[in-house]
Amino acid sequence: MLLNLVLAGWALDWRIVPALLAGWFLADLASGVIHMLMDYVPCPEGVGLGTLYFYGEGRDTPEYAALRRQVFARISPLDRILFDFKVHHPRPDSLGRRSMHYQIWSTIVFAALPVSLLLNAWALLWPAPGWVMAGALAFVIGGTFSQYFHGALHRRDNPPVVNVMRRLHLLMTPEMHDRHHRSLQRDFATISGWSNPLLNHVFHWLRARGHLRDEGLEPVG
Ligand SMILES: [Zn+2]
Ligand SMILES: [Zn+2]
Numbered sequence: 001m002l003l004n005l006v007l008a009g010w011a012l013d014w015r016i017v018p019a020l021l022a023g024w025f026l027a028d029l030a031s032g033v034i035h036m037l038m039d040y041v042p043c044p045e046g047v048g049l050g051t052l053y054f055y056g057e058g059r060d061t062p063e064y065a066a067l068r069r070q071v072f073a074r075i076s077p078l079d080r081i082l083f084d085f086k087v088h089h090p091r092p093d094s095l096g097r098r099s100m101h102y103q104i105w106s107t108i109v110f111a112a113l114p115v116s117l118l119l120n121a122w123a124l125l126w127p128a129p130g131w132v133m134a135g136a137l138a139f140v141i142g143g144t145f146s147q148y149f150h151g152a153l154h155r156r157d158n159p160p161v162v163n164v165m166r167r168l169h170l171l172m173t174p175e176m177h178d179r180h181h182r183s184l185q186r187d188f189a190t191i192s193g194w195s196n197p198l199l200n201h202v203f204h205w206l207r208a209r210g211h212l213r214d215e216g217l218e219p220v221g
Helices: 002-007 016-040 049-053 062-073 077-087 093-097 100-125 130-144 146-152 160-167 174-183 196-208
Strands: none
Touching: 002 100, 002 130, 016 077, 016 130, 016 146, 016 196, 049 062, 049 077, 093 146, 100 130, 100 146, 130 146
């Protein structure tokens, strides 16, 4: 990302501000689209994810940790992320207790790193104007921290920057995110929430056509 900054052609340009806001909106939109899919695309069946999901009490025991390791060894990293999204609904506060590293590794590997490398390749081939790079970086940074921001919605103690960003409406509030947890049928975005009105329409449009069915919400077997 530092290279992204260095390679861009910087000049004072009014387009930098709308580009930053557009990048932040697109990151919010991406967080919502991915969350929607991860909630409703079914987990692989018969590998023990259902047992893990409905484990009940005793999840802080070595037996549960061993079972989780065993089950996770059978599935792909993407299916582990799929499971983490679904298990977040019955146990929302556990995401807030995770380390920042755990919350952001997948968005870095699957999104921020490839996009940032592509931006560098592009800037080397054709000098990118500063406003394009600013928008792209807002998108990459928002995307990278989307699960961290989501975790912050389920935690009381957050760094002051989170509270300042909430006051500026750059981040959504826990009350806004509660609406998702109450129905699991709306408000999937987890950064600013700016894209939720649009995504709620997309969700209902897809549901009316038989996609995103309730069976996908909980793992089986
Ligand atoms: Zn959800
Ligand atoms: Zn949540």
